[in-house]
Amino acid sequence: MGYHPRPLPMIFxxxxxxxxxxxxxxxxxxxxxxxxxxxxxxxxxxxxxxxxFDRFEKGQKVWLEGKNLSLGYPSPKLSLKREGPFEIEEVLGPVTYKLKLLFQ
Known part of the structure; x- marks a missing residue:
């Protein structure tokens, strides 16, 4: 988990x-x-x-993490941290959802 210092000797x-x-x-x-x-x-x-994890249902609106999206910004620092909100079209798994995106 991190730095584990050596224990002090118990016999002095x-x-x-x-x-x-x-x-x-x-x-x-x-x-x-x-x-x-x-x-x-x-x-x-x-x-x-x-x-x-929080469970979302079909029809709810959620934010999309923008970390791995390439939307044409000149630098990752200038890009948005998240996009949305987008509506959930379908629940694919416990933490996987199909979203209704504006640019589809």
Whole structure:
């Protein structure tokens, strides 16, 4: 999913410097909190992936994503992000629709 830092070693040699001991304790606490947050985020992502897409029906109007359309604009930056709204003529699959386009 992204960058996975190497975990801190769990076994440290004992030192007599109080500031080092304090810092090691802080780092261990931060590591435990970070691992707990990563678990929470992983559960949220897992919950989101199980969601269904919006189902559209024949006759509804939807916007057409303009990412892969070539409509004669000089640059992709100048082209429209989406076209429409267009009416759905037929439902072909769970996320596939036949649209009634103006230029057909």
């Amino acid at each position: 040699e004992k030192t007599m410097i109080p500031s080092v001991e304090k810092r090691i304790t802080e780092l261990q606490k931060l590591r435990e909190e970070t691992l707990a947050l990563l678990d929470i985020v992983a559960r949220r992502i897992k919950e989101r992936t199980g969601r269904n």
